[in-house]
Amino acid sequence: xxxxxxxxxxxxxxxxxxxxxxxxxxxxxxxxxxxxxxxxxxxxxxxxxxxxxxxxxxxxxxxxxxxxxxxxxxxxxxxxxxxxxxxxxxxxxxxxxxxxxxxxxxxxxxxxxxxxxxxxxxxxxxxxxxxxxxxxxxxxxxxxxxxxxxxxxxxxxxxxxxxxxxxxxx
Numbered sequence: 001x002x003x004x005x006x007x008x009x010x011x012x013x014x015x016x017x018x019x020x021x022x023x024x025x026x027x028x029x030x031x032x033x034x035x036x037x038x039x040x041x042x043x044x045x046x047x048x049x050x051x052x053x054x055x056x057x058x059x060x061x062x063x064x065x066x067x068x069x070x071x072x073x074x075x076x077x078x079x080x081x082x083x084x085x086x087x088x089x090x091x092x093x094x095x096x097x098x099x100x101x102x103x104x105x106x107x108x109x110x111x112x113x114x115x116x117x118x119x120x121x122x123x124x125x126x127x128x129x130x131x132x133x134x135x136x137x138x139x140x141x142x143x144x145x146x147x148x149x150x151x152x153x154x155x156x157x158x159x160x161x162x163x164x165x166x167x168x169x170x
Contacts, residue, residue: 004100007127011097014131015090016163017155021138022048022083024145024153032148033079040137044144049076051137052086057114058130059093062123066112 001009025033025044036042041050053070060067076082105124112118121129135155142152 003102003105003124007100007105007124008097010128010131011093013157013160014134016160017138018051018086018134020153020155021141022079022086024151025079025141028145028148028150030078032150035148037144037147039140039144041140044141044148045077045079045082047137047141047144048079048082051134052076052082052089054133055089055093055130056085058126059089059096061109061111062096062126064109064111068114068116 025048028044033045034043037044039047041047049070053074053076056070057067070076074081074085076085105122105127107123108120109123109126110118110120138155142155145152
């Protein structure tokens with residue numbers, strides 16, 4: 001397996017985990033989704049909106065842009081809107097990942113963060129960061145789901161591998 005293949009596998013996991021979390025959140029009513037639980041972001045909805053917004057910002061950085069926030073036309077005020085935004089991000093990201101090779105992982109990208117500070121990072125580091133960032137905030141959402149009395153899905157990487165293996169062996 002090449003390094004690029006490993007990154008694609010990591011993003012397959014990320015997509016799987018995000019979908020599981022969105023499906024679990026769908027069991028909550030609108031009041032529960034928006035309830036302020038005092039976390040890094042106040043609610044399940046706000047945390048999910050942050051994850052997809054950050055995913056989009058990093059996607060833009062890989063393309064040589066430096067956005068200061070999510071698209072102005074995104075109104076991430078419902079689970080349906082968040083799911084739609086994630087589908088758009090995943091479609092564009094899938095095209096980038098499909099074309100990725102090991103040499104591209106070494107490419108350095110200049111960008112500015114949302115506060116305007118300039119950085120240069122290698123593509124492989126940025127790609128791994130995005131999945132790590134999502135994992136961190138998914139953990140917060142799992143805790144929120146439990147606080148709200150909802151069901152919290154397993155989103156561990158090993159659970160992803162176990163499920164894939166079971167499907168392959170079936």
